[in-house]
Amino acid sequence: MNRDIRQVAVLAGGISHERDVSLRSGRRVADALKQQGIEVELIDPNHTLFEQLKNRHFDVVWPVLHGATGEDGTLSDLLELAGVPYIGSASGAARLAWDKPTAKVLLQRQGIHTPKSVTISKETFRDYGAAGVLELIEAQLGLPLVVKPARGGSAQGVTIVTEPEQLAQAMVSAYTYYEVALIEQRVVGTEIAVSILDTGDGPVALPPVEIVPRSGVYSFEARYNAGETDFFTPARLSDELATKVSQNAVLAHQVIGLRDISRVDLIIDNDGVVWFLEANVVPGLTETSLLPLALESAGHDLGWVYATLAATAAERSRSSADDSDNPDRGNR
Amino acid sequence: MTTTPHNSTNFDPWFANYADRTAQLSASEVRALFAVASRPEVVSLAGGMPYVSALPESLVQETMQRVVRDFGAAALQYGGGQGILPLREQILEVMELEGIHASPDNVVVTTGSQQALDLVSKLFLNPGDVVLAESPSYVGALGVFKSYQADVRHIAMDNDGLVPDALRAMIQRVRNEGKAIKFLYLIPNFHNPAGITLSWERRVEILEIAKANNILILEDNPYGQLYFDEAPPRAIRSLDSEQVIYLGSFSKTFAPGFRTGWALAPHAVREKLILATEAAILSPSNFAQYSISEFLAHSDWRKQINTFRDIYHERKNATIAALEQYLPKLTWTNPNGGFYVWLTLPDQVDSKAMLPRAVKELVAYTPGTAFFADGQGTQNIRICYSYPTPERIHEGIRRLATVVNNELDLLDTFKPVTAPIRQIKPEDRVISPPPNIG
Numbered sequence: 144m145n146r147d148i149r150q151v152a153v154l155a156g157g158i159s160h161e162r163d164v165s166l167r168s169g170r171r172v173a174d175a176l177k178q179q180g181i182e183v184e185l186i187d188p189n190h191t192l193f194e195q196l197k198n199r200h201f202d203v204v205w206p207v208l209h210g211a212t213g214e215d216g217t218l219s220d221l222l223e224l225a226g227v228p229y230i231g232s233a234s235g236a237a238r239l240a241w242d243k244p245t246a247k248v249l250l251q252r253q254g255i256h257t258p259k260s261v262t263i264s265k266e267t268f269r270d271y272g273a274a275g276v277l278e279l280i281e282a283q284l285g286l287p288l289v290v291k292p293a294r295g296g297s298a299q300g301v302t303i304v305t306e307p308e309q310l311a312q313a314m315v316s317a318y319t320y321y322e323v324a325l326i327e328q329r330v331v332g333t334e335i336a337v338s339i340l341d342t343g344d345g346p347v348a349l350p351p352v353e354i355v356p357r358s359g360v361y362s363f364e365a366r367y368n369a370g371e372t373d374f375f376t377p378a379r380l381s382d383e384l385a386t387k388v389s390q391n392a393v394l395a396h397q398v399i400g401l402r403d404i405s406r407v408d409l410i411i412d413n414d415g416v417v418w419f420l421e422a423n424v425v426p427g428l429t430e431t432s433l434l435p436l437a438l439e440s441a442g443h444d445l446g447w448v449y450a451t452l453a454a455t456a457a458e459r460s461r462s463s464a465d466d467s468d469n470p471d472r473g474n475r
Numbered sequence: 476m477t478t479t480p481h482n483s484t485n486f487d488p489w490f491a492n493y494a495d496r497t498a499q500l501s502a503s504e505v506r507a508l509f510a511v512a513s514r515p516e517v518v519s520l521a522g523g524m525p526y527v528s529a530l531p532e533s534l535v536q537e538t539m540q541r542v543v544r545d546f547g548a549a550a551l552q553y554g555g556g557q558g559i560l561p562l563r564e565q566i567l568e569v570m571e572l573e574g575i576h577a578s579p580d581n582v583v584v585t586t587g588s589q590q591a592l593d594l595v596s597k598l599f600l601n602p603g604d605v606v607l608a609e610s611p612s613y614v615g616a617l618g619v620f621k622s623y624q625a626d627v628r629h630i631a632m633d634n635d636g637l638v639p640d641a642l643r644a645m646i647q648r649v650r651n652e653g654k655a656i657k658f659l660y661l662i663p664n665f666h667n668p669a670g671i672t673l674s675w676e677r678r679v680e681i682l683e684i685a686k687a688n689n690i691l692i693l694e695d696n697p698y699g700q701l702y703f704d705e706a707p708p709r710a711i712r713s714l715d716s717e718q719v720i721y722l723g724s725f726s727k728t729f730a731p732g733f734r735t736g737w738a739l740a741p742h743a744v745r746e747k748l749i750l751a752t753e754a755a756i757l758s759p760s761n762f763a764q765y766s767i768s769e770f771l772a773h774s775d776w777r778k779q780i781n782t783f784r785d786i787y788h789e790r791k792n793a794t795i796a797a798l799e800q801y802l803p804k805l806t807w808t809n810p811n812g813g814f815y816v817w818l819t820l821p822d823q824v825d826s827k828a829m830l831p832r833a834v835k836e837l838v839a840y841t842p843g844t845a846f847f848a849d850g851q852g853t854q855n856i857r858i859c860y861s862y863p864t865p866e867r868i869h870e871g872i873r874r875l876a877t878v879v880n881n882e883l884d885l886l887d888t889f890k891p892v893t894a895p896i897r898q899i900k901p902e903d904r905v906i907s908p909p910p911n912i913g
Binding site for chain 1: 514835885
């Protein structure tokens with residue numbers, strides 16, 4: 144299958160808060176694909192993107208764009224319209240995952256635990272008065288809380304609130320990134336990331352990665368400065384718990400409708416309950432990211448996996464073109 | 476990456492091995508945001524990049540062709556640690572413009588004046604030693620001082636520059652603590668980031684204070700020739716050759732790509748500087764030195780500086796006009812040269828926390844906190860007008876105004892709940908933009 148893939152365009156960078164991470168992810172993906180003998184063009188997308196794609200006839204496009212530009216489904220829609228084979232989730236699934244509160248609701252309906260939360264726009268505080276709303280949040284959810292932008296990644300705008308007087312600032316920090324914030328009860332426990340890989344035979348959970356930041360918080364800095372976090376792969380879990388964690392992650396991937404690769408972030412509390420936090424449509428693929436770590440831990444060669452994903456995407460596109468009368472095409 | 480039998484992985488197997496002085500050498504979330512500044516859609520008011528497009532390409536080409544033709548083997552070879560003599564002599568000519576008379580023997584050519592900062596710091600700073608600096612100060616210098624584990628103490632400035640009484644008070648305070656003050660670091664002309672120029676009277680007074688207290692002055696002057704209406708006062712070094720180490724640079728008067736600056740130091744210090752630079756880099760780039768020497772010898776470099784002045788003057792005016800139009804209630808400095816305007820935001824706004832919002836609005840700036848070692852600066856923004864065109868500056872300030880107003884709206888929403896909303900905490904990580912954004 145890999146032999147069919149000769150040219151891949153890796154889209155990285157873009158304009159988002161996570162541009163720097165995206166560029167690093169893109170470079171690493173490009174390097175891995177090149178080692179498979181695939182010609183790679185790294186493209187920082189701009190207004191000429193679709194003209195470039197039309198003129199160059201890449202076998203597959205891999206959008207490695209973190210942040211809204213790559214993860215909110217818009218780009219997937221455009222690539223579908225353009226008839227370009229691409230790696231990653233279709234637009235509908237991307238939209239569901241990108242909006243954290245929506246993803247939580249979907250999974251709660253499937254019986255997956257997710258921390259109790261509220262979702263509040265900044266206008267709400269203006270309309271109903273900040274003091275009263277904050278008081279209500281604290282009274283009903285208690286402390287500690289995790290406040291984050293309802294859409295975003297890389298822990299940007301995320302604050303752990305342990306004292307009431309921190310809550311207002313935490314809201315301001317979250318709203319700096321996005322106008323809606325998700326406020327969750329903080330679950331204390333073991334942080335786990337489960338990467339999901341689907342090369343055409345259904346989603347498979349890679350070994351769970353246990354995350355132990357040296358500072359105690361898996362912040363942006365802890366994620367992207369090498370050395371600041373220790374990882375255990377596979378996570379130090381009982382077989383039963385490891386299975387449960389993997390099953391939850393696969394279920395999350397399936398319920399949301401994700402495709403090819405994703406990463407599901409979870410916490411296991413001290414009673415062994417597994418809590419869903421979020422699903423990532425375009426997981427980080429940098430030198431310090433968890434999906435590549437999980438792949439290598441499972442004995443996979445990154446380049447081989449990435450090339451296989453490319454081949455899968457190309458085949459999917461061909462099948463879809465053959466199935467052009469199907470009204471559901473493109474919305475899976 | 477290393478993996479132990481317990482399957483523990485750390486992406487930096489040498490994490491425990493780094494020297495203590497590297498503790499702050501890790502990138503922050505804020506610094507990562509500057510990646511967007513390289514996109515043309517974003518108006519960057521952040522990086523201090525000179526407008527090198529104002530250099531005629533033909534001039535640079537001819538210069539470098541001459542270097543290869545006339546000095547090929549020498550230019551491509553290692554040189555001496557002190558730098559080539561012709562350039563050192565020409566540097567004297569440049570320093571004459573600042574009122575400095577010196578010997579080429581006391582000039583040490585460096586890889587940018589940034590390297591000179593590093594060398595001086597390496598020579599003088601033990602961990603815990605005190606460096607006195609203006610408030611705010613140049614982010615690149617603060618980074619160097621921090622890397623040598625210095626204790627930086629900021630001293631107040633006003634519209635005439637460093638306040639002498641504040642300097643006296645700080646010296647007394649540090650002496651009472653029993654700590655060693657190694658030098659006073661100053662950017663006297665068109666200060667980076669504040670845009671302020673130290674008055675002549677203050678230069679004289681500060682020199683007297685330094686002499687009375689046996690404190691070396693490190694005078695950093697990359698912008699002195701980029702004045703708009705009138706030249707700034709003579710350099711402090713023009714008054715005293717033993718109390719001052721003077722740093723100069725060709726980055727702004729020619730081009731930063733050549734990475735060439737210099738230190739003018741008293742004899743004994745100069746000797747150590749040469750040994751230190753040889754230990755670090757063997758020698759500054761001969762090719763770069765010959766290029767600059769040829770440029771100075773064969774081109775009308777004073778006219779080129781005039782060209783730069785006109786461009787930066789126009790851009791400064793565009794900045795001030797845009798600020799007056801879009802942010803009339805704020806305050807800012809109005810420099811008579813250089814690259815920077817120092818903007819002061821309303822009290823409750825945090826410029827560092829606001830940066831993600833600015834990125835969304837496609838404008839980038841450097842938060843004021845980058846220019847302090849002690850967590851100050853949350854209320855300030857450094858605006859650099861050297862690189863964008865006047866039209867882009869106008870648009871950038873317009874976007875910045877949107878950002879500020881949105882931030883004020885948001886803070887206003889939460890105002891009844893907390894005061895102050897801003898927590899001042901020294902930033903350990905690197906939050907300044909990399910040098911090459913524009």
